[in-house]
Amino acid sequence: MNKEILSIVESIENKKLLSREEIFKILEFALSIATKKKYPYDIDVRISINRQNGDFHTFRRWLIVLYVTKPTREITLEAAQFENRYVRINDYIEDQIDSVMLNRFTTQIIKQEIIKKIREIEMKKILDNIYHYPNQIVTGIVTSIKKKYIILNLNDHIEVMMQDKDMIPKEHLKLGDRIKGILYHEHIPKKGIQLFISRSKPEILFELFKIEIPEVKEKVVQIKAVARHTGFRSKVAVISYDHCIDPIGACIGIRGTRIQAISKEIFDERIDIILWNNNPAQFVINAMAPANVIDIIVHEDSYTMDILVDTSYLSQAIGRHGQNVRLASKLSGWKLNILTVEEFKKKNTIKMRKIYNLFFKCLQLQKYIINILIKEGFSSLEELFYISDNVLLKIQDININIVLWIRKKLKKIFFNSLN
Structure with missing residues (x-):
């Protein structure tokens, strides 16, 4: 019997999943x-179980309580002290009983409990790891393919699910395929904690860059932002504060080997490497x-930018199905409007005409004065109302009489609106 126990311990220990003491405790639980x-x-x-020779002994025990509610598992303090007067509430008294024989039936139970316990221990280790190191990348093997999800095996004991939303569109996986993804967990009602793997999260790019690009892992090159249209195209903004390092070249690699390895891992997704810039306008130009x-x-007031491009570059600027401008917008955090030079001129002419008509109608100024104000950047009555007289007087051809006229008209407009 002791040889069988020790052989079970050694076979599990050889897999390096659990410590020897953990295995003995699982075996004691399974035998119970x-x-x-x-x-x-x-x-x-x-x-x-004797840790040296594998012999084990079995004890039936009773919990000492004030009032017995489970007669087969509990005993009163008064009755327990007949056997041992030193025991207290919440102690146990024990009697040795016959141990089970390790036949086919008990061995099967032991195996089931060992697998169950190992799964629980490994799940706890994985959840602890996710808590301390979120967005870690893992490799799983596809074991089952359903209509709306796929089951993958991380090792011999832990299964994870990849939902529809976590898949790369048009990627057709087969049984036995090995794929990488971001591990995360969710609490499912009535099922408890469930592990999932995602290939659609932008975080997978951060982790793949760390694997394939030593400069990113060593933080010589930093990833500042990622925008992704899963399965089609991504933009990754990078920077290096080491002037000897070309961040874009480091990410692409010799003949594109590094970026191609990352792209291949996520179903040949196209990846644009963009140079980060603290100036929003320059960064958007890079991102385009x-x-x-x-x-x-x-x-700045509306957090938008008008991007002027030549007509010949319009389709390239917008990108297929709007991918390029949408990803550049997502990467920068600004709303971007793509305009050709002709469109901008037309838009600007319409805008200037509206401002001119507004100033002419409300302020009743001469044409040349209105044009001066527009040229100086004034585009609304509010701007003129809140600007100081001294600032207006510094503008060429604007004298005190014009300023007083503007003040008179603006006060009438704004005070009437209040009343």
């Missing part, structure tokens, strides 16, 4: 389950690559 199945009523059992930007107009 097998022992309980011999009895028609509920009892409490403790197993003690490969399109050639002629000019850029920033509207």
